[in-house]
Amino acid sequence: MSFSEVKMIAQDIPFIDLNKQREKISLKIEAAIQKVLVDANYIMGPEVLLFEQQLSKFTASKNVISCSNGTDALILALMALGIKENDAVFVPAFTFAATAGAVALVGATPIFVDSDIKTYNICIESLKSAITMVETETSLNAKAIIPVDLFGLPANYHKIQAIAQENNLKVIVDAAQSLGATYGNRQTVKYGDIATTSFFPAKPLGCYGDGGAVFTDDDEISDIIKSLRVHGKGTNKYDNVRVGLNARLDTIQAAILIEKLNIFPNEIDARNNIASIYSEALAKHTIVPFVPESSMSVWAQYTIRVENRDVIQQSLKEKGIPSVVYYPLPLSEQTAYKHFPKSPEGTPVSSLLSKSVLSLPMHPYLDTETQNYIINNLLLSLEKY
Numbered sequence: 600m601s602f603s604e605v606k607m608i609a610q611d612i613p614f615i616d617l618n619k620q621r622e623k624i625s626l627k628i629e630a631a632i633q634k635v636l637v638d639a640n641y642i643m644g645p646e647v648l649l650f651e652q653q654l655s656k657f658t659a660s661k662n663v664i665s666c667s668n669g670t671d672a673l674i675l676a677l678m679a680l681g682i683k684e685n686d687a688v689f690v691p692a693f694t695f696a697a698t699a700g701a702v703a704l705v706g707a708t709p710i711f712v713d714s715d716i717k718t719y720n721i722c723i724e725s726l727k728s729a730i731t732m733v734e735t736e737t738s739l740n741a742k743a744i745i746p747v748d749l750f751g752l753p754a755n756y757h758k759i760q761a762i763a764q765e766n767n768l769k770v771i772v773d774a775a776q777s778l779g780a781t782y783g784n785r786q787t788v789k790y791g792d793i794a795t796t797s798f799f800p801a802k803p804l805g806c807y808g809d810g811g812a813v814f815t816d817d818d819e820i821s822d823i824i825k826s827l828r829v830h831g832k833g834t835n836k837y838d839n840v841r842v843g844l845n846a847r848l849d850t851i852q853a854a855i856l857i858e859k860l861n862i863f864p865n866e867i868d869a870r871n872n873i874a875s876i877y878s879e880a881l882a883k884h885t886i887v888p889f890v891p892e893s894s895m896s897v898w899a900q901y902t903i904r905v906e907n908r909d910v911i912q913q914s915l916k917e918k919g920i921p922s923v924v925y926y927p928l929p930l931s932e933q934t935a936y937k938h939f940p941k942s943p944e945g946t947p948v949s950s951l952l953s954k955s956v957l958s959l960p961m962h963p964y965l966d967t968e969t970q971n972y973i974i975n976n977l978l979l980s981l982e983k984y
């Protein structure tokens with residue numbers, strides 16, 4: 600198909616098509632939900648433990664603690680590490696609000712670090728100078744780094760771990776967008792002291808509501824998180840040994856996730872195929888995602904960078920093609936967060952990214968015909984604007 604020969608598609612294209620996936624496994628999902636309804640173990644029913652075991656097997660993480668959502672997963676991780684007031688936690692400026700929000704909610708101070716221009720993940724040089732700044736110019740105690748695997752692409756764990764070791768910092772991997780992604784020969788939830796993920800419906804592994812999980816190979820941390828998840832319970836649930844949350848995963852969501860985890864490895868392959876098709880067609884015409892050799896992304900988003908973003912987005916919209924800007928403003932420039940410190944060089948790359956990124960429809964069931972329609976219309980817009 601040449602650029603000019605663009606076929607019309609009858610219906611609007613979904614940005615993420617959750618119904619195609621549901622239709623594929625609807626009988627299994629409905630039976631799984633029905634079983635939970637009849638069994639009536641709505642809180643911490645057997646499906647919760649089973650899902651945790653299966654996720655532990657899938658990720659090779661020794662301990663998996665499911666929880667209420669990806670934000671609570673980060674809060675549980677920070678609480679388990681004892682991070683509190685007067686502590687500094689280094690976070691990327693270009694991420695979803697929850698990464699920094701969780702830090703502020705436990706009373707600690709998020710320190711905004713700039714992004715790497717190639718990977719869009721936390722910039723190593725900016726991280727180093729932010730650490731030096733906190734140690735020399737503030738009275739805060741530098742405690743932890745939260746790298747985010749943005750859009751599903753692993754952060755640079757080799758360098759992050761070296762910096763963490765040198766500066767005696769903990770690492771909490773925010774894998775909300777990257778469950779299943781690998782760095783070297785391990786999944787990213789195997790890096791750091793603790794990792795977290797989200798099962799928000801639009802994430803690579805999503806449930807039908809809110810859900811999340813915490814991963815750690817440390818049994819002691821795991822026990823603390825299990826206690827924090829249920830009000831800080833001790834061995835007896837009416838003798839609480841610490842102040843905790845109510846942050847459990849619902850049994851119904853666990854039952855749904857068991858069915859979805861079964862098809863997840865195939866979906867990751869499909870996402871990678873779709874991403875390669877995009878990149879092959881678009882690389883000569885715009886800035887496509889960069890994937891370092893040692894990394895495998897799970898493509899929570901397929902994000903290009905363009906100059907005239909607004910016109911391009913509008914012209915796609917007129918063809919029934921949705922696109923989304925993740926994220927239009929770095930956290931370091933948002934009302935709730937701009938008073939927090941940032942790296943001495945500021946966050947110029949994060950600002951640049953927020954002005955040029957554009958995420959295209961991406962999900963495992965995007966068919967070739969629809970993808971070609973998206974690609975051809977995008978190429979036309981890029982040529983025109």
Ligand SMILES: *Cc1c(COP(=O)(O)O)cnc(C)c1O
Nearest residue numbers: 668669670695697698775797799
């Ligand atoms: C989605 C997301 C979260 C929060 O997950 P929820 O389940 O929505 O609370 C945290 N961090 C990042 C990077 C995310 O994308």
